[in-house]
Structures are given as C-alpha cells and as structure tokens.
Amino acid sequence: MRLSTLEALVKLSGEPRVREGLVRSIELQDSPIMQSAIADVMVKLAGEEFSSVSSELLSRKGLNKMVKLNIEKSIQKLI
Numbered sequence: 001m002r003l004s005t006l007e008a009l010v011k012l013s014g015e016p017r018v019r020e021g022l023v024r025s026i027e028l029q030d031s032p033i034m035q036s037a038i039a040d041v042m043v044k045l046a047g048e049e050f051s052s053v054s055s056e057l058l059s060r061k062g063l064n065k066m067v068k069l070n071i072e073k074s075i076q077k078l079i
Contacts, residue, residue: 006022006041010041010044019045022042026054027053036067036070040070058071
C-alpha cells in the first residue's frame with residue numbers, strides 16, 4: 001500500500017470492509033512510514049480494532065523504534 005492509496009481509502013472509511021482492510025493491512029506493512037500512517041488513520045477513525053492489532057504489532061521483533069513510539073502514542077490517544 002502506498003500513501004496515495006491510503007488517502008483514497010480514508011475517504012471510504014465509512015465502509016466496514018475498508019476499515020477491516022486497514023486494520024489487517026498494518027500487520028502486513030514492512031514500511032515504517034506506512035505503518036505509522038495507517039496507525040494515524042486508525043486513531044482518527046477511533047477504531048477499537050486497532051488496539052488489539054497494534055499490541056500484536058508492538059510485539060513484533062525488528063519493529064522500527066519510531067513506528068513503535070508512534071503506535072504507543074496512538075494507543076494512548078484511544079484510551
């Protein structure tokens with residue numbers, strides 16, 4: 001997924017399938033930029049689904065430190 005694709009999907013975020021896809025896609029992303037961008041979108045959408053996915057992502061070995069900090073901040077915003 002690229003940033004332009006993410007921006008397009010945000011416009012369709014009212015659709016449950018789109019939201020589910022965003023939640024699943026964060027786990028599949030290798031790019032720290034995309035992981036952070038998706039985390040930011042999920043916070044804006046206030047997705048409860050994000051909390052469970054993000055905790056799994058945080059436990060991933062080799063996770064970029066900046067991404068980890070961004071996800072932790074995102075979780076705090078949801079709480």
